[in-house]
Amino acid sequence: MDGSPAPDQFWAKLKYKNDDRSTGKIVEWHPLLAHSADVAAVTEALLQRTILRDRLAALIGWDELSDVHVARLSALAALHDAGKVNHGFQNRGHSTRPQAGHVRPIVDVLSTPSLQEKLLLPLGLGEMMSWFDGRKDPDHFLRATWAHHGEPVDSTRDQDTSLWEPDSRNPLDELKRLGEHVRSWFPDAFREGTPFPEGQSDFQHAFNGVLTLADWIGSGFPYADDREQNFLKRAQEIAEERLTKQAMLAKSYQESLETSVGFSGILKKEEWTPHPVQEIGLSHPVYEKGGLTVLESDTGSGKTEAAIARFFRLYQEKTVDGMYFAVPTRTAAKQLYMRVYETVQRVYERQDADPPPVVQAVPSYYKIDGVEGTPVAPFTVRWHDEEEEDEARERRWAAEGPKRYLAGAIVVGTIDQVLLSALQVRHAHMRGAALLRHFLVVDEVHASDVYMTRLLSAVLDHHLAAGGHAMLMSATLGTESRLRLTKKTVRDDDIPPPDEATQIGYPLVTHVSAERDDPTPKVTEPSGYRKDVLMTAERRADDPEAIARRAIDAAREGARVLIIRNLVEDCRRVQEAIENQLGAEASDLLLSIGDTPAPHHSRYADGDRKRLDAAIEQAFGEEDDDGNPIPIQGAIAVATQTVQMSLDISASLMMTDLCPVDVLLQRIGRLHRHDRSHPSGFEDPECIVLTPEERNLSSAIVRGGEKDGQGLKGGHGLGTVYSDLRVLDATWTLLEDEDLETWTIPDDNRRLVERGTHPHVLRDLVTEKMKNEPDDVAEAWDQHQNWVVGERTADAVSAKHVLLQRHKSFGHQQFGEDLEKVKTRLGQDNVRVEFSEPMPSPLPPNEGPSISALSIPEHLLRDRGEETVSLEDLEADDVQETDEGFCFIANEKRFRYVHLGLSRIEGK
Incomplete structure (x- = not known):
């Protein structure tokens, strides 16, 4: 196109000079019919040729969607931008007034009887009525079709009817033209077929998610040059090419794996024998209508490889189109990403095939196929490699923004990206639909946060209801938590008492169908790697100088010392104390960037955080980038929770703040993690738990039982980071048990977790304090327990309040919760x-x-x-x-x- 072409037809997309609308100079425009075909073609491809066809069918209790049903949903998708025919929207292309959007005006038609027949019948709504069993369902599906910009839109009666009146342009003519094209594009939609069943709100929400995803993809199609071409045929060809490159059409990648992958295919050493817990996880049956596996096993037993092996089995059987591997923190996600990426590369290299893209889903950290990128503009990323941009652009599409992450093929990221698919936040429906394609893996699951657990349960409920597959993994899952995840309805008397719970075997695999009616855990043999950890509680939490001296002495003897504090402030105090004591020697022993020592915590700029991650992996890892063993030499890293999960690092000696026992076991997973030699005096793992001077956590309880943490000298996160002081006190009690001076990992894991987190144990702990402590202390603990129970109830209610109400018809639930509050609860x-x-x-x-x-x-x-x-x-x-x-x-x-x-x- 030359000059500054004003649209001479009804348009859908405009391109301005330098992508700057303020210039007012249009350099290209895309017809409404062409964009309608683009989005319809993507919707058709997603429903015809991906697992989403089965997932949506499952949501209405059908075995499959027929070609007629796919055509009907694709026809609705073609109408998604029908609202753009209004004068207010079209005036934007001519710099005239009035101007308006395109979603609200068309949704408002649904509450304006005088406009409904006038505008909707030309679109073909009269014929579409027979597609639905329910009288109100056409309204719900039209709302789901038109509200494709990220959230439901409620209709009002404040409609400007002049937006639709004929003048130099006639919106009615364009609606009729659009309707006629839809009939010609999707003739099967207007043939006889079973109507969609009445009131299937889950299905409506899922369709909106698929359509929104299709709109995001289709909106990136090139603009049409020929105004008279077959727009649908053109769009189908582009959709085929792009969805294949993005690996959303997974068939070619699935079928290129000609032989079963198994464990031998994913491990560096093909002759390696899998641990029993891995073998059971892989060999469990694949339920036709979806299933859930909960894998409880010790840190370092190969749960990650078990999940990847299970994924490739499902992938080859075409019961999933991808995988999302979720971990709690950004650091863990970045570390895990390279392990998964290298494994995928290895699998496909051994079968002489091209692998699907592997996306890192960590906001601000752009990475796909091992290549890093830098944002240069909204939705634009510069990738730092030699690939031709045109060749790689589509493959990298899902990596260029958080809302797209779940649309990737194989994705490693943080759990918050998954949880956002279940919340009343923009584009939750799109995230949810994209997630339905995946084998969902969640690592480091535990139940210390009721709010987060409720959100995860909502994600699982929807995922399994659609016939999806999921795996949850933990080294420290309590019996109550496992039951609530693997059983649809749990009564209090279903939870075994502590004595019985501690006798349940470990490691444990629970494999259930999507119905989750009868979970039957299966005990397996452990990995074979055991460690006896000497556990000592030392009242040094308030003394950074003493902590520093102990760490320095050990490092000078050749030990790798990992110090984990609950608070960044405490982390810095210890770091400063060590630097002051070491002086010029600081960079020799402390974790350093170049010659500058630094602690490892979350409050660094992105680039600095990346370098700190690389530095701690180099200082405390097993192998360097070339696969050579890293020599063990004296080193000290002072850190926070950023290092406690999913990192493949190993310390000779650990010093850690008091924390809940399940968290403590996670931290101990970074102690003597690798079966390698350690310096003299540190052959046996030792964990020093730093506690306050005073053995009385009740000083952190304020009036009404609320935790505070400021009452304790220093605080140390006791009552702030970890709010249930009963769990902390129970953990401290375990450390004081003379029969538990040494913790044998993993043999003692079950006993430790149940004695530190079981609800009956926590209630009994408070009962004992009320009997034996002074009145003021007893009253404080009683009030705190009541406060904890109230907070847990409030968190459950709060979670319910912000969750997507998929049981309600689409459009009849508006997003009322403030997005900032939702993000805050997710740690964002x-x-x-x-x-x-x-x-x-x-x-x-x-x-x-x-x-x-x-x-x-x-x-x-x-x-x-x-x-x-x-x-x-x-x-x-x-x-x-x-x-x-x-x-x-x-x-x-x-x-x-x-x-x-x-x-x-x-x-x-």
Whole structure:
């Protein structure tokens, strides 16, 4: 096209010069009919040639969707932008007034009787009525069709009817033209066929998700040059090409694996014999209508490989089109990503086939097929490799933004990306539909957070109802938690008492069909690797100098010492104490970037965090990038929870704050993780648990029983990071048990978890304190227990309030919960603070400005009692470079960023 072409037909998409609408200069436009065909063709491909066809059928209790039903849903998809014929929208292409959107006006037609017959009959709605059993279902499906921008839209009676009146353009003529094309594109839709059953709201929500996904994909199609061509045929050809490259059409990747993968196909050493727990997980039957596997086994027993092997079995049997592997933290996801990517590469190389793309689903960390990228504009990423952009663009599409992650083929990411598919947040339906394609794997499952557990349960309910497959993995899952995950309805008397629960075998595999009616766990033999960990509780949590001396002495004897604090502030205090004691020797023993020592926690810029991850893997890992063993030598890493899960690192000695026993066992998984030699004096693993000076956690309980953590000297996250003080006290009691001076892992895992988390144990603990402690202490514990029970109930109610109400007809539930509150509960409560000029990092190599933004936890941007800070981006003020780094002001609070990371300067 030449010049600045104004649309001479009804248009759907405009392209402005330099992609800048403010220029007002249109360089290209896409006809409404062409875009309608684009989205319809993608919808048709997704429903004809992916597992989504079976998933949607399962949601209405059918074995399959017929070609007629696929054609009907594709025809509805072709009508998704019918609202764009209104004058307010079309005026945007001609810089005239009035202007309007395209979703609200067409949805409003549903509550405007005078317009319904006038506008909807030309689209073919009269014939479409026979597609549905329910009288109201056409309304619900039209709402699901038109509200394709991320959330339901309610109709109002405040309709501007002039938007639809004929003038130089006639919207009615274009609606009729669109309806005629839909009939010609999808003639099967208008043939006889069983109507969709009445009131299947889950199905309506899922269809909206598929359509929204199709709209995202179809909106990236090239604009049509020929205004008279066969738009559907053109769109089908583009959809075939793009969906194949994106691996959403998985058939070619599934069939290129000509022989069974199994364990021998995924491991570096093909002759390796799988552990019993892995073999059982792989050999369990594949339920035709979906199933769930819960794998409880010790850290290092190969659960990750068990999940990958199970995935490839399902993938080859074409019961899934992909995998999403979810872990709790960004650090864990980045570490796990390379393991999964390398495994997928190995599997396909051994069968001489091209692998599907492997996406890293961690916001701000762009990675696919092992290649990193950098964002250069919204929805645009520059990839740092030699691939031709045109060749690789479609393959990398899913990696270029969080809303797309679940549309990837094989995806490794954080659990929050999964949970967002079940919440009342924009594009949840699209995420949910994309997730239905996958084998869902969730690692490090435990039940310390009722809110998160309820969200995960909602995801599983929908996933299994659609015939999906899932695996949950944990080294520390309590009996109550396992029952609630593997059984649809759990009564209190279903939960065995502690004595019985501690006798349940370990490792344990529970494999159930999607109905989850009769879970029957199966005990297996452990991996064979055991370690006897000497457990000591030392009241040093308040003494960073003593912690530093102990760590330095051990490191000088050749030990790799891992110190895990619950709070970033405590982490920094210990780091500073070690640096001060070591002086010039600090960079020799401490985790360092170049010659600059640094702790490992979450409050670093993205680039610095990447380098810290690489540094700790190099200092505490088993092999280097070339697969050679890393020599064990004296080293100290001071960290927070960022290192406790999914990282393949190994310490000779561990020092950790008191935490719940299930979390403590996760941390111990980083101690003597590899079966390798350790220096003299550290041949046997030892874990020192740092506790407060006073053996009285009741000082962290304030009036009404609420935890506070400020009553304890130093706090140390006892009552803040971990709010149920009963669990912490039970863990402390375990450490004081003379019969448990040594914990044998994994033999003692079941006993330890039940004695530290079982609800009966926790109630009995408080009962004993009420009998034996002074009145004020007894009353505090009684109030705290009541507060915990109330909070758990409130969390369950809160979770229910923010969940998608899929049991309600689409459009009859609006998103009422504030998005910021939802994000906060998911741990996404960081505020991005941007710098007008990039600042240099305090960590080497200091090669010029590299930090353009920092993520700051919302609570650091306000004082106690101040209102919650908006999660919108902020710009830093009064930015000043210093000898140690730089400082700045955000939301009237002053911060510094140095080699110790980000911290707030108190009182300023």
